[in-house]
Amino acid sequence: MHIQHREQERHVLAITVDNESGILAKIAGLFTARGYNIDSLTVADISENHNVSRITIVTHGPPAVIDQIHAQLERLVPVHKVSDLTELGPHVERELALVKVAGKGDNRVEALRLADVYRAKVVDSTTESFIFEITGAPEKIDSFVALMRELGLVEVGRTGIVGMMRGVNGA
Amino acid sequence: MTERSGADILMDTLVEQGVEVVFGYPGGAVLPIYDALFKDNRIRHILVRHEAGAAHAAEGYARSTGKPGVVLVTSGPGATNAVTGIADAFMDSIPMVVLTGQVATAMIGTDAFQEADTIGITRHCTKHNYLVKDPADLAATINEAFKIATTGRPGPVVIDIPKDVQVASAPATQSEPRSRFNPPTTGAPEAIVEAVAMLAAAKAPVLYTGGGVINSGPEASELLRELQDLCGAPLTSTLMGLGAFPAQNKAWLGMLGMHGTYEANMAMNRSDLVVAIGARFDDRVTGRIEDFAPNAKKIHIDIDRSSINKTVQVDLPIIGDCTLVLRQMIDEWKSTGASAQNLAEWYARIDGWRARNSLAYPQSEEEIMPQLAIERLFELTRQYDPIITTEVGQHQMWAAQHFHFFSPNKWLTSGGLGTMGYGLPAAIGAQLGNPDALVIDVAGEASIQMNIQELGTASQYRLPVKIFILNNEYMGMVRQWQELTYESRYSNSYSDSLPDFVKLAEAYGWKGIVIDNLDDLDAGITAMIEHDGPVIVDCRVAKLANCLPMFRSGASHTDMILYGDEAPAAITVTAEQKASV
Numbered sequence: 141m142h143i144q145h146r147e148q149e150r151h152v153l154a155i156t157v158d159n160e161s162g163i164l165a166k167i168a169g170l171f172t173a174r175g176y177n178i179d180s181l182t183v184a185d186i187s188e189n190h191n192v193s194r195i196t197i198v199t200h201g202p203p204a205v206i207d208q209i210h211a212q213l214e215r216l217v218p219v220h221k222v223s224d225l226t227e228l229g230p231h232v233e234r235e236l237a238l239v240k241v242a243g244k245g246d247n248r249v250e251a252l253r254l255a256d257v258y259r260a261k262v263v264d265s266t267t268e269s270f271i272f273e274i275t276g277a278p279e280k281i282d283s284f285v286a287l288m289r290e291l292g293l294v295e296v297g298r299t300g301i302v303g304m305m306r307g308v309n310g311a
Numbered sequence: 312m313t314e315r316s317g318a319d320i321l322m323d324t325l326v327e328q329g330v331e332v333v334f335g336y337p338g339g340a341v342l343p344i345y346d347a348l349f350k351d352n353r354i355r356h357i358l359v360r361h362e363a364g365a366a367h368a369a370e371g372y373a374r375s376t377g378k379p380g381v382v383l384v385t386s387g388p389g390a391t392n393a394v395t396g397i398a399d400a401f402m403d404s405i406p407m408v409v410l411t412g413q414v415a416t417a418m419i420g421t422d423a424f425q426e427a428d429t430i431g432i433t434r435h436c437t438k439h440n441y442l443v444k445d446p447a448d449l450a451a452t453i454n455e456a457f458k459i460a461t462t463g464r465p466g467p468v469v470i471d472i473p474k475d476v477q478v479a480s481a482p483a484t485q486s487e488p489r490s491r492f493n494p495p496t497t498g499a500p501e502a503i504v505e506a507v508a509m510l511a512a513a514k515a516p517v518l519y520t521g522g523g524v525i526n527s528g529p530e531a532s533e534l535l536r537e538l539q540d541l542c543g544a545p546l547t548s549t550l551m552g553l554g555a556f557p558a559q560n561k562a563w564l565g566m567l568g569m570h571g572t573y574e575a576n577m578a579m580n581r582s583d584l585v586v587a588i589g590a591r592f593d594d595r596v597t598g599r600i601e602d603f604a605p606n607a608k609k610i611h612i613d614i615d616r617s618s619i620n621k622t623v624q625v626d627l628p629i630i631g632d633c634t635l636v637l638r639q640m641i642d643e644w645k646s647t648g649a650s651a652q653n654l655a656e657w658y659a660r661i662d663g664w665r666a667r668n669s670l671a672y673p674q675s676e677e678e679i680m681p682q683l684a685i686e687r688l689f690e691l692t693r694q695y696d697p698i699i700t701t702e703v704g705q706h707q708m709w710a711a712q713h714f715h716f717f718s719p720n721k722w723l724t725s726g727g728l729g730t731m732g733y734g735l736p737a738a739i740g741a742q743l744g745n746p747d748a749l750v751i752d753v754a755g756e757a758s759i760q761m762n763i764q765e766l767g768t769a770s771q772y773r774l775p776v777k778i779f780i781l782n783n784e785y786m787g788m789v790r791q792w793q794e795l796t797y798e799s800r801y802s803n804s805y806s807d808s809l810p811d812f813v814k815l816a817e818a819y820g821w822k823g824i825v826i827d828n829l830d831d832l833d834a835g836i837t838a839m840i841e842h843d844g845p846v847i848v849d850c851r852v853a854k855l856a857n858c859l860p861m862f863r864s865g866a867s868h869t870d871m872i873l874y875g876d877e878a879p880a881a882i883t884v885t886a887e888q889k890a891s892v
Contacts, residue, residue, distance in 0.1 A: 141886040158491070161442070166434055173435045204620060211617035217439040217459055217492055 146202045150179070151226040152233060152303045153210070154311055155195040158218035159185050166216055167195060176209050177201060180235075180300030192220070196302045223311035230306040236299045237281045242269040243292030251291045258284045269294070314480040317446035317472065318347035321410070324453040326353045330381050332372060332743055333357070334365040338385025339425055340412030343477035357743060357772060360764035362389050364736040366396020367762065370405045371737030374723045375698055376744035377528060379406040379460050386412045387425030390471075391432065395730055397467045398436035402727025403551060404526055406465035408456050409433075415475040416444060429471045438466035444473070447481035455489050463494025464615040465526050494614060498631035503639045505627055506586070506610050510640075511649040513584035513608075515657045516544040519567065519596075522551030522726065523589015523613060525719045527633035531555070532719045534637035535588065541644050543651045545661055547575040549590050550711055551726040558715035564661070565670075568596040568868070570708040570861050573669035576868045578661050582607045589613060589633045592623040593727070594892075598868035612636050669860045670712055671874045678853040679829055681706065681781045685713040685753070688779060691836045697749040698741045700724065702734040702758030705787035705858045706780075710753040712858075732761025738776040739769055749777070749840065756782040756849075757806050766819040769845045777839050778847045780812060783854045791857050795872075796889060812849035820845075827851040865891030 157163050164183055171178050179198040186194045199209060206224070213222045225231040239260070241251045251270060255262065260274035274284055278301060285296055305311045315323070321344060325333070334357045337345045348356050359365040362384045369380025380400075384393050390411040400407045414423040430442050439459050441452050449472070456468040498506075510516060518539060524531045532555040539546055539562055546556050547564040556563060565572035567579055576598075579585060585607045590596070592611075597603040600622060609625040611618070612633060619628040629636055643649075672682045685706075699714055700723040701707040707724055716722050723741060725733040734752040742750045752759075759780055769776050781787075789804040813823030822842050826835035826849070839846045860871045865888050 141890060162430060162434070162440075165431070169434055204624070208617065208621055211619070211621075215615065215617050220491075 148200045149203055149206060149226075150198065150200045151206050151224055152231070152301060153197045153199065153213070154223045154225055154303055155197065155213060156186075156220040157193050157195060158220070159187075159191055159193045160218055163193070163218050164195070166218070167197075167213065170212055170216070171199070171209075174208075174212065176205065182300040182302055196300070198301050223305075225303045225305060225311060228305055228311060231303050232306060233277055233301045233303045234275055235278050235281055235301050236273065236275045237285070238263070238297045239272045239274060239285060239288055240269060240294040240296075241272065241288050241292050242294050244268060247291045251288060254284070254287050254291075260284065313483045315483060316343065316347070316480050317449055317477040318343040320446055320449045320481065321453065321472070321477070322347045322351050322354065324450045325381065328453070328457045329378070330354060333381045333383050334359055334368045334372070334740065335383030336362050336365060336385065336389060338389050338412065340386035340414055340474045341383060341389070341477070343474065344383065344410070344412070344472075356383070357739075357768065359736065360767050361762065362392035363395050363732065364739075364762050364765040364768065366393045366407070366409065367399065367730070367733050367736035368740035368743075368765075368768075369407050370396060370400050370403075370733070371700060371723050371740030372744045373400075373405050373407060373740070374525075374737070375720050375741035377720065378744070379408055379457060380740065382407065382409040384409070384411055385425065386414055386429065387427045389425075390429040391427055394432060394436065395728075397433055397469065399725050399728040399730045399733065400467040401436045401438065403725065404465045404522060405467065406460040407467040408453075408460050409467060409469045411469060411471045412477070413442070413471045413473040416473045417475070419473065429469065433469045436467070437469050440469040440471065442471045442473075443476055445481065446476050446479050449476070449481070451488050455492065459492050462492070464523075495630050496632050496635050498612065498629040498636040498639055500639075502627060502629045503636070503643050506629060507640055507643040507647065507649055509584055509608060509610060509627065510542050510544070510586065511644070511651060513544070514652050514654070515582045516542065516584040516586065516654075517564075517578050517582040517607075518544050518546040518586050518588060519548075519579065519590055520546065520552045520555050520588045521549040521590025524552055524555040524633050525589075527589065529719055531589075531634040531637060534634060534641060538637055538641050538644070541641065541651070543654050544586070545578055545658070547571070547579065549593065549596055549726070550724060552590060553711060553722045554716035554719045557717040559717065566711050568593070569598070569864070570712065570858055572712075573667045573860055573871055573873060574661055574664035576862070576871060577664040579604050579607075580869045581660070585609045587611045587613070587625070588637070591618045591621070594622070594864075597623060598862050598866055598870070602867035602869065667873060669871070669873050672856070672859070673874065675853060676829075679826065679832055679850065681709050681783065681852040681856050682713050684781060684832060684850050684852055685709050687832050688751070688753070688836055689714045691833060692749060692751065692840060695749040695840070697721070697751055698723065698738075698745060700734040700737040700741060700750070700752045702752070702754045702761070703729045703731045704755045704758055704789075705783075705791065705856075706753055706755040706758070708788075708858045709781070714753070731758040735759060735762050735776075735778060736765045736768075738778070739765060739774055742769075742774040742776050743772070751777045751779055754778055754780045755787060756780050756784065756809055756812075757786040760810075763815075766815070766821060766845075770820045773844075775844050777845065779839070780847065780849050781852050782809075782812075782849050783852050783856065784809065785854060787856075788858065790855075794857070795863070812847050816847040822846045824848045825851070863888055863891075
């Protein structure tokens, strides 16, 4: 017998939670315990009194599993709301990356030129290196990082995605 | 302003919550709470012999009374020993609040003596858990914990309390109560309308009910009977749902699933409408998902939205409490003047399946067949309306098949987690909650040894629980699977070096009875009932009896092995079947 694999869909979930200790472990652990996938996860508090955090999780799985993930998350007591942005419709996804590139001569000039094309900002520089700050959709960051790989990429740090519905209403 | 210690706040809050009994075991990190208990006679503490026993006793108490069970254990091993019972309560949706001691706040994370990450360990087997760092938060936390444990889909909640928080004091006025947990209660009205229309239109409906009906309270069982009476549909229950519907009713199909009756599984399979009420389409119920009730529309009533479409896709989900949804459906049925289809033909087909007599078993002149022992136990105890607990294995399934239940909260068994060692402590908890009831743990000789130390607890508190052991000298269900799937290679399933159960009973101040031939069966059971005190009955039954009917794990629910079929060993077993649990 062989293990069967099933069709996968990518979904972006925005989750508001009570900002209490252990909540991140609870959510991350729910994913591992039930065999769900986390492609990226970001979290930061979003309320004036630091009571509420927003967690954005990018996951993938068969549609029925995505629905289960949604339901299982809602079952956790500190979870206020789960919004499946992919399900809800048009939304914006953005990510920030810091990209360090080292090199001299033509490579250095080319890196700077491409950074300009991608609207990446230089946030640190030596005579032999740059750190670029780039924001955008994940694909844009992927393609920028791919280009930098040929020009002396040293390291990359990415935040993971935050997402929000387009239009006047909240999710 | 007056101040109280954390331990005193804890006691007062438990009393305010109506807690009468706490099951526990002391230790270093809960000494301040035990000292508060010592001075306080409002709460009765039951000293168990092992923390697993405390958790299962709390489950038995909860399941038989409808009230939440409360557990008090120390840090480290106290908490980890309780984990099996917590996980069991989580799987079977049993309301429970577990108070665990923890090392002092400043010691957390230093690998202190008897330190364990209780919050981390119990995170995924509790409905919620807390580490309380300030006694001022204790009352609000405990109050919220009870609300979470008892409302919505019930379950266990752990409150981990460091020792310094038990000692430190806080003002008598407490932090604001929280009200963030508000599960749904009534079903969506349009869904109720649709459900009733579907039920009235069905030509071959089945009501499939589970533990949710029991958890929802006795009224849900009353309403279930009323709805069944209105719509006339035949009814089957899961292992956890037994007792919600009276077994003598002609609509009763018996339990469904792996060891359910042939008629229950066939009726599910051939039905045109399945109404699942507080049941969760467990794999032991469905068998192979692709073959499960393929032509039936499915309505799923459940308070937990995550149960919907988890394993079986349904046509109409209704999220709400069973009691309220059943009442909504009854009201809708009556107000629209709905009437059921003529189900005579459907019942005739069911009678055809019933005629297979799927609970039949081989008769013996010499040995006591375990099924017969359960039948006699049922007949001879029936007039006492007993509470039955079980361990896990063949004896559990035989009890589910051959003991019959007529009202809820009388049948306590570990369904989801399948925990051997559940039955004795659960019987102790049930006896405490129902002092006048006849409480019997139907056990196997292997399972009973898993929490055998709790004999002492029953002795100490003069609890007249009865243990009825079906002793076949095997972990019978393991042996049966080995016979059916592994060509009778009985790897480690023989119960060697068994204790003399009679001497063991006597050592603990219990009465011990051996039943080892057919002629003594009734007399032994009667002696057990009549003894005013705890009794172990060592009932020696046929060693190699199989629990039938059954469908194999991963097989279709119609593909049942019945007594009288060809020798099971001749059936080919595939790798897929070996891989299914």
